[in-house]
Amino acid sequence: MDNEPKRGLLALLQGAAVPAGHWALRGGETGLAKWLETEGGKDIDLWVGSEALEAFCASLSHASVGVVSLENDPRWLRHVVFVMPGEYAGQLVDISFGDLKVGATLTCREALVTTGVGPFGPQLTGVAAVSDLLLRKLLRGKAPNDNRLQEARRHWQAASDEQREAWLRDLDDTIGSRLVGRVLSHLGGSMVTRRDCFDFSLAAIRSSWRFGGPGLLWRRRRRMVLGRRQRTLLKRPVASVLLHLCGKWEEDRTINLVAALKNLGATVQYLNVPPRRSLLGRCSLAMNLIRCWLLGKVVILADESDSSFNRSVAARGTDTLFGAAGTIRLRKAGTSAEPAINEKELVEQYYLAAHRWYIDEPGLAQRLCKHESYKSQGTLVVEG
Structure with missing residues (x-):
């Protein structure tokens, strides 16, 4: 071997x-x-x-x-x-x-x-x-x-x-x-x-x-995941991560993203941002986000308009639940023979986001690692 x-x-x-x-x-x-x-x-x-x-x-x-x-x-x-x-x-x-x-x-x-x-x-x-x-x-x-x-x-x-x-x-x-x-x-x-x-x-x-x-x-309360404690490839329990999809996404690309996350051992929940004037829809979204956070799920939040997410959803609770936004930049569909989803970057960013609850002192992590990765948060803005 x-x-x-x-x-x-x-x-x-x-x-x-x-x-x-x-x-x-x-x-x-x-x-x-x-x-x-x-x-x-x-x-x-x-x-x-x-x-x-x-x-x-x-x-x-x-x-x-x-x-x-x-x-x-x-x-x-x-x-x-x-x-x-x-x-x-x-x-x-x-x-x-x-x-x-x-x-x-x-x-x-x-x-x-x-x-x-x-x-x-x-x-x-x-x-x-x-x-x-x-x-x-x-x-x-x-x-x-x-x-x-x-x-x-x-x-x-x-x-x-x-x-x-x-x-x-x-x-x-x-x-x-x-x-x-x-x-x-x-x-x-x-x-x-x-x-x-x-x-x-x-x-x-x-x-x-x-x-x-x-x-x-x-x-240590944020280390406790109430849901099924699946083990990822890196042997840590899955923690809550929010993936925000910017703009319109083709169905096959969304399926590929979900498959890549499931291969990591993550439990995935797909949610849509409701229209701004839909109070009932926004209340339902908020309850679903809290439930996913408690159960340690990866939330894929689709928002075609993009602007409503930044002004409403993130500002009203997702920062508290999932952390401030980071970004995964994906290649534009059709511009390369390579897959649109850069799985290596997705894997690295997902792990760093999922493990943010496991870092007690960011300042010490910075001194020990000499990288910026310790600042990675739980919300990943996926641009395609």
């Missing part, structure tokens, strides 16, 4: 201008080997020290579409996600920085993170590797496979007594002594059961509520 894009991405990461010990690949040898064998845009997970984050991201910025996710609240797992197009075939680089967590549940303090040399590049070692290979899986309600479990046990045996004691004290405060005892039991040779997965996932929920609280949940 051709995995040159992934090997090229590994080479790019290994060439990052960051001192040794300040970053590492996550997932252990087993997880990275599986990532290399898997087709498609599966994330590659990394850890980067807080102080080295901007320097590390600068090494990726020139090769990326942009930041599609950024969380920087210290109460939660802090991480940033880049999309790597072109020669890297749209791979995702998911960088956790600072403390290692599952949600708001601490699994390893940054001060306890150690790294070493692995077959694919720098990798986590000691208790940081144990938290990554074993504890992260359990807190997500999953059982690690035998290879991951054996690898976690080797790292546990290699960790110093001082590091182990400090890590266990942290865990005792986070998930309680009963579950800490189970962690030690699994590291000592016992198998993971379904009951373990349930108990640890419940502990993660309680801990995230305790350390995050309702305030953080409210801040």
